[in-house]
Amino acid sequence: MFTGIVEATGRVKDIEKRGGSGRITVETPFRDEDAIPTGGSVAVDGVCLTVRAMKDGLLRADLSGETLARTTLGRAKRGDRVNLERPLTPRTPLGGHLVTGHVDCTGRIEKKERLGEGVLVHISIPEGHGRYVVEKGSVAVDGMSLTVCGLLPQGFSVVLVPHTLKVTTMGEKPVGSPVNIETDIIAKYVERFLKGYSGGLTRAFLKDHGFIRD
Numbered sequence: 001m002f003t004g005i006v007e008a009t010g011r012v013k014d015i016e017k018r019g020g021s022g023r024i025t026v027e028t029p030f031r032d033e034d035a036i037p038t039g040g041s042v043a044v045d046g047v048c049l050t051v052r053a054m055k056d057g058l059l060r061a062d063l064s065g066e067t068l069a070r071t072t073l074g075r076a077k078r079g080d081r082v083n084l085e086r087p088l089t090p091r092t093p094l095g096g097h098l099v100t101g102h103v104d105c106t107g108r109i110e111k112k113e114r115l116g117e118g119v120l121v122h123i124s125i126p127e128g129h130g131r132y133v134v135e136k137g138s139v140a141v142d143g144m145s146l147t148v149c150g151l152l153p154q155g156f157s158v159v160l161v162p163h164t165l166k167v168t169t170m171g172e173k174p175v176g177s178p179v180n181i182e183t184d185i186i187a188k189y190v191e192r193f194l195k196g197y198s199g200g201l202t203r204a205f206l207k208d209h210g211f212i213r214d
């Protein structure tokens with residue numbers, strides 16, 4: 001579990017793709033005392049990966065076929081800069097929102113507009129994912145916890161403040177770049193729950209669950 005507050009950026013040192021899987025090596029600023037133990041988790045551009053080995057700042061992790069197919073890591077190349085976040089702990093401030101690192105889809109940067117010292121970014125997403133995004137709600141873009149400031153016919157818009165532009169990769173990504181999208185997991189659970197009720201939100205349902213009283 002993560003918060004969507006990017007700690008640092010790293011750089012892809014090597015990436016191998018063989019058959020339906022792969023392996024990635026990322027140069028990170030984390031030293032041994034900061035390292036994630038073997039078998040631990042780390043978010044790379046918002047993708048939760050299991051650490052295969054970490055030494056002298058080099059992070060190595062395996063990539064499943066699902067990861068290669070569903071996220072931007074399937075298109076990653078040597079030299080790419082990536083956002084990094086270590087997992088949430090009981091002592092970590094929850095400055096963003098609950099992020100699982102399980103990417104739903106990839107979106108596309110459609111437009112970037114200067115907005116004072118920040119940047120307004122319009123992002124398109126595949127059909128079927130928009131119902132999980134709400135205005136003023138949270139969304140993770142390349143592992144960054146962002147607030148949705150507006151809804152678009154096929155996507156949403158977010159504002160990047162100067163700090164985000166400085167410490168993440170988003171400021172340098174041009175229009176047309178793909179980005180990893182993780183929508184709010186709560187919305188997906190609610191949808192799944194409600195599908196179990198063929199009658200929808202009937203008066204009987206609301207009464208049984210304490211939402212209304214006679």
